Amino acid sequence: MAATSKVVRPPQSPGALQWLRENLFNNLLNSLLTVISLAVILFTLAGAFRWVFFTANWEPISNNPLLYLVGQYPRDDLWRLGVGLVLSSFLFGGSWRVWGGVLRTLAFTYALFLLAGVLWPLQAETLTLTMRAFLLANLVVIYLGFAFAGFKFVRPLSVLFGWVFTLIITLVLLHGISSVAFLPDVSTGLWGGIMVTLILAIGGITLSFPIGVLLALGRRSSLPVVTIFSTAFIEVIRGVPLIGILFLSSIIVPLFLPPEVRIDRLLRALLGMTLFSAAYTAENVRGGLAAVPPGQVEAAKAIGLNNFQITILIVLPQALRAVIPPIVGQFISLFKDTTLASGVAVLELLSVGRSILQANPQYIGLQTEVYLFIAAVFWILSYLMSYASQRLEVALGVGQR
Amino acid sequence: MTSRHSGINQVQFRSEIPFWRDERVLRIAAQVISAILIIGFIIWSVDNVIKATAQRGLSLGFGFLNESAGFPIGETPIPYDPSRSFAYAFVVGVLSTLKVAILGVVFTTLLGTLVGLMRLSSNWLISRIALAYVEIHRNIPLLVLLFLWYRGVFLKFPRVQESITWPGPIFINQRGLYMTWPRLTSTGTIFLTASTAGILLAIIAFIWLRKVREVTGRPTYFGLTSLAILILFPLVGWFLAGGNPITFDIPQLSGFNFQGGVHLTPEFTALLIGLVTYTAGFIAEVVRAGIQAVNRGQLEAARALGLNYSQLLGLVIIPQALRVIIPPLISQYLNLTKNSSLAFFIGYPELFFIGKTTINQAGRAIQVFVLVMLVYLIISLLTSMILNTYNRRIQFIER
Numbered sequence: 059m060a061a062t063s064k065v066v067r068p069p070q071s072p073g074a075l076q077w078l079r080e081n082l083f084n085n086l087l088n089s090l091l092t093v094i095s096l097a098v099i100l101f102t103l104a105g106a107f108r109w110v111f112f113t114a115n116w117e118p119i120s121n122n123p124l125l126y127l128v129g130q131y132p133r134d135d136l137w138r139l140g141v142g143l144v145l146s147s148f149l150f151g152g153s154w155r156v157w158g159g160v161l162r163t164l165a166f167t168y169a170l171f172l173l174a175g176v177l178w179p180l181q182a183e184t185l186t187l188t189m190r191a192f193l194l195a196n197l198v199v200i201y202l203g204f205a206f207a208g209f210k211f212v213r214p215l216s217v218l219f220g221w222v223f224t225l226i227i228t229l230v231l232l233h234g235i236s237s238v239a240f241l242p243d244v245s246t247g248l249w250g251g252i253m254v255t256l257i258l259a260i261g262g263i264t265l266s267f268p269i270g271v272l273l274a275l276g277r278r279s280s281l282p283v284v285t286i287f288s289t290a291f292i293e294v295i296r297g298v299p300l301i302g303i304l305f306l307s308s309i310i311v312p313l314f315l316p317p318e319v320r321i322d323r324l325l326r327a328l329l330g331m332t333l334f335s336a337a338y339t340a341e342n343v344r345g346g347l348a349a350v351p352p353g354q355v356e357a358a359k360a361i362g363l364n365n366f367q368i369t370i371l372i373v374l375p376q377a378l379r380a381v382i383p384p385i386v387g388q389f390i391s392l393f394k395d396t397t398l399a400s401g402v403a404v405l406e407l408l409s410v411g412r413s414i415l416q417a418n419p420q421y422i423g424l425q426t427e428v429y430l431f432i433a434a435v436f437w438i439l440s441y442l443m444s445y446a447s448q449r450l451e452v453a454l455g456v457g458q459r
Numbered sequence: 460m461t462s463r464h465s466g467i468n469q470v471q472f473r474s475e476i477p478f479w480r481d482e483r484v485l486r487i488a489a490q491v492i493s494a495i496l497i498i499g500f501i502i503w504s505v506d507n508v509i510k511a512t513a514q515r516g517l518s519l520g521f522g523f524l525n526e527s528a529g530f531p532i533g534e535t536p537i538p539y540d541p542s543r544s545f546a547y548a549f550v551v552g553v554l555s556t557l558k559v560a561i562l563g564v565v566f567t568t569l570l571g572t573l574v575g576l577m578r579l580s581s582n583w584l585i586s587r588i589a590l591a592y593v594e595i596h597r598n599i600p601l602l603v604l605l606f607l608w609y610r611g612v613f614l615k616f617p618r619v620q621e622s623i624t625w626p627g628p629i630f631i632n633q634r635g636l637y638m639t640w641p642r643l644t645s646t647g648t649i650f651l652t653a654s655t656a657g658i659l660l661a662i663i664a665f666i667w668l669r670k671v672r673e674v675t676g677r678p679t680y681f682g683l684t685s686l687a688i689l690i691l692f693p694l695v696g697w698f699l700a701g702g703n704p705i706t707f708d709i710p711q712l713s714g715f716n717f718q719g720g721v722h723l724t725p726e727f728t729a730l731l732i733g734l735v736t737y738t739a740g741f742i743a744e745v746v747r748a749g750i751q752a753v754n755r756g757q758l759e760a761a762r763a764l765g766l767n768y769s770q771l772l773g774l775v776i777i778p779q780a781l782r783v784i785i786p787p788l789i790s791q792y793l794n795l796t797k798n799s800s801l802a803f804f805i806g807y808p809e810l811f812f813i814g815k816t817t818i819n820q821a822g823r824a825i826q827v828f829v830l831v832m833l834v835y836l837i838i839s840l841l842t843s844m845i846l847n848t849y850n851r852r853i854q855f856i857e858r
Contacts, residue, residue, distance in 0.1 A: 081581075081582070081583035082582060082583055082584060084581065084582075088581065088582045091580075091582050091584070091585055092582060092584050092585075095584050095585060095588060096584065099584075099588070280486075281486055281489055281490050281493075282490065283490035283491075283493055283494050284489070284490065284493055287493065287494075287497055293839075293840070294836060296839065297835060297836040297838075297839030297840060298797070298832045298835045298836055298839070299797040299798065299800040299801075299811070299835060300797075301800050301801065301803060301811060302800065302811070302828075302831065302832050302835065305828065306828065306832075309824055309828075310824060310825060310828055313507075313508055313511060313824065313825060314504035314505070314507055314508050315504070315507060316507050317511065390598075394598075394599070394600035394601070395600065396600075397600040397602040397603060398602060398801070400602075400804075401803065401804060408600070408602060408603060408606070412606075423615065425606070425610040425611045425614070425615070426607070426610075426611035426612070426615065429603060429606045429607040429610065429611050430607065430611070432603050433599045433600075433603045433604070433607060436598065436599055436600055436603060437595070437598045437599050440597075440598035440599075441594065441598045444597075444598070
């Protein structure tokens with residue numbers, strides 16, 4: 059038997075035609091479906107295109123960019139937000155350098171938002187040339203941050219601290235300090251727009267996360283009293299709609315407080331969002347806690363760690379890594395749920411849109427445009443969050459080990 | 460050797476640990492302290508309320524529920540007028556919520572399953588369309604969707620005189636949908652009885668004949684037999700009824716409005732469409748994940764056994780996929796029910812809306828709030844009870 063060696067060509071990547079045949083026209087039914095859905099898509103897209111560019115009147119949006127951004131926040135005091143913006147730009151650049159990957163995408167999107175502000179239709183006079191120049195300058199600041207983070211002494215942890223610092227300083231500036239002459243108090247009744255939406259979302263997330271972890275630990279605690287209270291809290295909150303909780307924190311809680319105690323309206327809404335989100339976070343974290351193998355706790359006990367150390371050093375790191383996807387999902391829904399705060403007279407993005415429609419008779423009949431714009435803003439931001447979470451999962455190797 | 464041992468023996472072991480380090484004492488102390496803190500907080504806040512209400516001369520009782528409500532309700536599933544009591548208005552709200560929830564659950568299951576199956580289609584275009592649907596609906600707040608449907612679509616329909624006509628006929632205008640609806644004539648009950656009997660008999664025949672087949676192995680044609688019953692009985696009923704058991708009630712434009720047919724208000728329709736399309740985005744992912752969770756080996760084994768496609772689906776894939784699908788599906792149903800409270804924003808009078816109206820009318824914010832939240836809580840707890848029972852039932856029995 060003579061060994062005949064035949065050189066076989068490696069399989070080629072399928073060509074475009076081959077791909078079409080395999081994925082769109084592999085049998086009669088599929089071919090039919092392809093043709094029909096293609097027709098439907100083309101028809102819909104053509105209609106949507108015509109509507110967006112020719113029929114729709116985007117004036118309620120293009121004329122009021124500042125209202126959507128900050129609501130009625132005093133225009134003379136906008137520099138306070140500007141400080142926060144500069145710090146954020148710097149940190150976005152730095153985060154991009156330090157972490158790369160997802161943060162690069164986020165920094166790019168942030169830069170795109172700034173650019174959108176720079177190039178916003180010029181007839182919107184409220185967005186002055188100075189502001190546009192400022193937004194453009196922020197692009198440079200992003201680059202500065204990127205360059206600065208190249209120094210050896212910049213650690214990921216310092217960037218993280220930078221973010222926390224920025225968050226606090228921005229909030230303090232926005233609110234004002236009554237004892238400082240050039241920082242008069244700005245009532246939260248004047249805050250509005252995307253600014254308030256982000257404050258509710260970021261505030262709710264940062265506050266609800268630790269509370270949620272504590273509740274989850276409480277529910278799994280071996281102390282019956284703690285378990286009962288935690289379980290009752292979690293189940294009651296999860297059993298009622300968010301609008302009910304917001305209503306509770308805005309209208310009912312003040313009744314339960316002594317008359318001299320007054321809590322700010324925005325803060326009350328934030329309280330409601332936090333309590334609601336904490337209960338859901340707790341349930342997610344509980345799932346993660348259950349997934350930590352008991353051997354880990356036993357090993358930790360064997361090397362002499364006390365209960366507190368076991369929880370902080372052994373159990374929580376493993377539990378939290380396992381529950382990143384559901385927790386990010388919870389944060390996304392918290393972000394979307396900030397719209398409900400409009401029901402308790404907080405002027406977040408959606409209610410700004412509604413009040414613009416109500417206050418201007420010339421915008422009658424333009425509801426579709428306004429709500430589509432708001433939907434688009436939410437869509438972009440939530441999609442970014444879910445994209446970031448998917449990348450984070452891959453980076454942390456969730457489910458890999 | 461002995462000297463070393465004696466050195467150890469001289470150490471005095473204290474038999475009792477000081478109480479501040481005794482775990483038994485610490486555990487009890489921690490519980491007592493947390494109980495005192497929480498209960499103390501509750502007592503303090505309740506005391507505040509009692510003081511405040513006493514100052515304003517109000518009561519915390521529920522006696523007001525028997526007073527006349529005095530406010531009209533736009534649409535009600537049961538007859539209502541403002542002279543009825545607050546309690547009755549509250550029941551109207553509960554029924555409206557249940558109506559939206561039940562209809563919503565049915566439609567969202569159908570749409571969600573369809574989109575979920577489309578996601579798994581081997582046709583690239585179809586699966587992309589489904590993906591686009593899911594991504595759009597999962598990343599937009601439900602409230603924005605509701606406003607889009609209600610103010611952006613339904614309130615922008617033409618006036619009554621210029622109604623859009625769809626086949627059916629269905630008339631669409633600013634005041635909602637007017638649909639043609641089948642109604643029973645005087646002989647209709649005969650047809651209805653025959654049909655009901657047919658459905659029941661078909662189910663019984665199906666179960667019984669299949670059992671016979673499983674036990675004896677004889678072919679019983681259980682599918683065909685029950686199908687025949689299902690068709691024959693209503694047909695006989697139709698003829699017995701003289702061929703006209705049903706008339707179609709077609710809406711007629713008279714004056715400034717439509718008469719007859721079934722009227723769906725824009726509020727109700729927008730709410731239902733918003734809830735259904737939004738929840739379907741989530742259910743689609745649940746269905747997709749459930750079907751993908753079925754082990755590939757199961758499929759291959761079923762093919763190797765020679766099962767045909769419908770057997771493969773009915774006997775292998777669906778039973779295993781349902782095990783994964785049902786729990787998250789039920790929690791989506793629960794979400795839909797709770798989300799129906801957003802009707803408050805577009806003015807469909809369900810439980811939350813009527814609760815808010817009652818508070819405006821009668822004050823008594825705390826009592827009304829507690830009642831409304833209790834209803835949602837009961838629905839939730841009932842659902843999770845059903846879910847837990849189901850989960851216990853379907854646990855894999857591991858050998």
